[in-house]
Amino acid sequence: MNFVQHSSRLGWKKNKRGKPIIIDPGLYSANKSEIWWVIKQRSLPTAFKLYTGSAWTILSRSFAEYAIVGWDNLPRTLLLYYTNFVSSPEGYFQTLICNSEEFKNKTLNHDLHYITWDNPPKQHPRSLGLKDYRRMILSNRPFARKFKKNDLVLNKIDRELLKRGRRQFAMGGWCLEDEGKEYKCSDLKEEKYGVLRPGTGSRRLRILLTKLVSNQNLSKRVCR
Template sequence: MNVGVVGKADAVNLDGSTPIAAVLHGAAILLRWRDGWDWFVNLGPSDYPIITQDDFLHVLSFLPRDLNLNFIEHSSDIGWKEYQRIVQVTVDPGLYLGTKGVLFTGSHKRKQPRAYKFFTGSPWVILSRKFVEFTILGLDNLPRTLLMYFSNTKSSHRGYFQTLACNTRKFSNSIINSNLRFVMWDNPPGPEPRNLKKSDFRKMLGSGAAFAGPFLQNDGALDQIDALILHRGKGRVAPGGWCLGGHRFGGDPCQVWGDIDILRPSPAGRRFERLLLRLIPNRLSNSSTPRIHR
C-alpha cells in the first residue's frame, strides 16, 4: 500500500492560519509514517497532474539529494501585504474550535520583527525531507518563532515557508523559485489565478510544469489531460509501471499490479525534464551527481 489517509479533515479558513496548520499536520504524519521519501508535495483540491506519476518520480530521482532542493515560489516585495497581513493581528478560531468561525481582526497593529525578513509567494510548495524535518522537529528556534507569529497572520500559508527558508542559512541556497505548477492570471490579475480550460491545453504542456490548476469540477480540460497525457480511463486510476494488465481485453490495465517502485516514464516527461534543467543548471553542474538523462 502506498496511500495513507490522514483522517477526519480539520476546519480550514483560507484567509486565516488554519491552512498552514493543516499542511504542517500532514507533513508531521508523513515523517512518522514512512522513511523512504524525498519530497513533500503540497497541492490544492482543484489542481491536476499534467505529467504521469512515473514521469514525475523518474525525473526527480536524478536530482542530487545532497542539495536538498526546495521548490518554493517567493518574493521579498511584500508591498501592501505588510499592512493588510503581516502587522495586522488576526485570530483564526479554527485553530481552537472544531468549526471555521469568523476571523477576528485586532484593532491595533503590531511591529514588524527585525530579526528576520518577510517573504511571500504561492501557498503550493514542494519541500525536501530535510527541510520538513527542520520545520517539524524543532531543530532550531526559528521555525517555532515564525509559527507563533504566523499563527496570528492573515493568509499565513502564503508566507510561512517562504520566510522560513529564505531566513535559514542552511536552506536559503537550496530554494528554486518555482512550485512546478502552471497557472494563468487575468489581466489585470485578480486575487487568485483564473480557472483553466481546454483552450489553455497547449500552454499547459508547453510550460513543462508537473501540475496545473485551478480547474472547475468535471471540466472538459480534465478529460483532455486524462485521454492524451495520463491515459486514464473513466473511473480508473492513472496507470503506471506497476500495472501488469487486466484479465480481459479492454479491461482495467491496473487490475493486476506488481512492484510499486517500477517506473515506466513516457515522452511527456521530457518537458518536465527540460523545465528543471532551466531552473537549476548551476546547482546541477556543481554537484557530483550526473545530470538528468535517459
C-alpha cells in the same frame, strides 16, 4: 532542493498582512467562523525578514525535518508568529527557508505550477479550460491550477496525458498488459509493485528542471 516561490517585496501585503493581528477561531473551535481582527497593529519583525509567495511548495525531506524538529528554534518562532497572520501558507515556508543559513541557498524560486491571471489580476487565478491545454503542455510544468469541477480539460488530461480511463486509476508500471494491449490493474505484477515508468511527461519536466538549475538562472532563483 526545495521549490518555494518567494519574494521579499511585500508590496501591499506589508500593511494588509504583516502589520494586522488576527485571531482565527478555527484553531480552537469546531464550528467554522470568521477571523477576528484586533484593532491595534504590530510593527514588522526585525529578528527575521518577511517573505511572501505561492502557497504551493515542494519541500525536501531534510528541510521538512528541520521545519518539524526546529533545532535552532526558528521554525517554532515563525509558527507562533504566523498563527496570527492572514493567509499564512503564503509566507511561512518562504520566510523560514530564506532566513535559514542552512537552506536559503537550497531553494529554487519556482512552484512548478502553470497558473494564469486576469488582467488586471483578481484575488484568484483564472480557471483553466480546453483553450489553455496546449500552453499547459508547452510550459513543461507538472502541475496546474485552478480547474472547475468536471471541466472538459480534465477529461482531456486523463485521456491524453495520464492514459486514464473513465472511473479508473492512472496506469503504472505494475499493471499487467493483456493481448489487446490494454492495461488493467486487477492483475498486478507483484515483483514490480510500485514501479513507475518515465513517460513523455518526465522528459518535459527534465527540460524545465535543467533550465531552472542552469548556471545562468540558478543565482537568480535563490533567496535574496
